[in-house]
Amino acid sequence: MENFDLEDPLKSLEEHQSDTVPALFSSESDHMPSHNYLHCLKTSDSHVSFRQEAISLILQAQYSCNLDPYTQYLAINYMDRFISWQGIPQGNLWVVRLLVIACISLAVKMKEIHFSFSDFQVKQREERFIFDPPAIQRMELLVLDALNWRMRSITPFSFITFYVSLFELKDPPLSQALKDRATNIIFQARNEISLLEFKPSITAASALLLACHELFPLQFPSFETSILSCEYVNKEMVLKCFDAMQEMVNNEVSESMVDVVTSSSTRTPISVLDCHCNKSESESTINSTAAATVTPENREIKRRKLNGFCRESNMMNISQIQPCE
Template identity: 35%
Template structure:
């Protein structure tokens, strides 16, 4: 059975994937080639990954998260995946195109930053264990839709219909069943471990470690979010764990707000991550122009504020639960000036 069936011709020459041409679990193994032990992820225990609420003040909780993040990213941080990305082949082009589409789609639907981060997390974990096939270019777009759709169901209060995720002039159009089958393929390939440890899990923890209660600017949380999201596209950040990215982002933002000096605060802090690795992550942020050094030696922003510049610290008081409330999408009449507010998110209950 063919994967795609052509619909009527349209001015944009879209290829409609009819629901009669379903993408089943059995056929997905033909769409992707498996690598690294046939795509099996390591067992993380019966409970899987616990996505814990902010703030994370307990050293024991943070230690547990750090153990889980290592298990979660065992394939993504492996040298083989980085080598495949850096070779400039199909996997690299798929990742670039997918992140670009996810970025536009999440802005269109006014999704929050954690939804964006989770989408790319799923994408990297899939591509690290599955080999894209260049003769099936439509799968890249369907994979992007599937990753974002799952992340939205994990994090958003208002979730669009499957068909509504295809919001602009994509080359292919997919039916509801095709999208749902891709979701099942992604979730089953990741052993249903969809709750992930992210850098956002550590924001308040490292704030306390680096600033020691010093007053911070009202845009501090927004800047931390901006830096974390800025690390998604560059492949060099795949070598860093979420805790290391969080530490570098918090310390960079605190330095920009003149609350601390980067080097002094890093040396004086008592943190459970390697300080040299945090510094290397900060230097990588400089290389991709997320931050730069000022004449005084402090970090300063070098890129315009993103739509997430409107974030405030309240966004770090929320966590995903296991339920979801489907609904229609929201759009912003001010083009891309989307606002992420606490009212748009689910209430996150402390574990």
């Protein structure tokens, strides 16, 4: 299988390049969460908590196992789509971990990346839930079924090159700088629930406009005209998404400034030294405690092998599912 590229999801599937762009716009809705998903997240704390925990685990996998950010974005896409159609299991902490592992597994297979699930689970230091390959494979089948086997996800990255071509930038480094900043904004937006309502093409257009507004303010009016006049673009939705993204970025900048000011005003040479000493003492205590309590016997008692997950059926118990209504 050819390595899947989020920037060109229809690669090798389209014979003619001229057909690719219309196909992207016409198919993107098939790779989004259901329409009720945003409502569920806005009205149900359990949905928000489940999603936050899942994203946190996916990001941990990215940093601890050196996954590229596109792979984690793809895994989050699978997770959002699965929850939106299948609902969230209630009362089982291990299910969120198994779902995350299954989504990561599918993403790394699409990207043809080596990933050791045993290493990841060990690095998590979560010894209550250790999943064997058959359990992971059964969860993968549940995800594949919920997504109708549409794994070549169309994401905002799929539209970046097309939109940049509308700007007609002559300098390749400028085009690359614009792409890089827009990509960072898209990654930043993955946690924003309010941005889930927008199609990938809208998210991409808004991220590029915001990047242009930051990097090339004098050229922003012409860039905005180029995108908003595109036949595939909904002008009102792009402007709405642009405002939401701009607010997101401004809030993050403000929070960062507050953190810097607070840190600068409270950190003195003595406080830094105290912090370093306390940290060393704390690490020493933790290490000694861990050495005293984590024995092979305790480790085996705490470890739960979920070998029997969905052994009798590939479907979850319907009583465990909270659907989006």
